[in-house]
Amino acid sequence: MAQLTTWIKFLTPVLTLGMMVFYLDREKYPVVDKLIPYYFALVFIYTLLIAIEAI
Structure with missing residues (x-):
């Protein structure tokens, strides 16, 4: 579980930058x-993991 948490914490900021870059060029990509709902789910999980660690 700890390794999964680490991967999620690493990938969320990287995917945020990627989504911003590709979202600006939506017509081309x-x-x-279609990926936006999955991205928001990942951000929600990321936020929950940060909140659980803060407790």
């Missing part, structure tokens, strides 16, 4: 619109 239409797949980004």
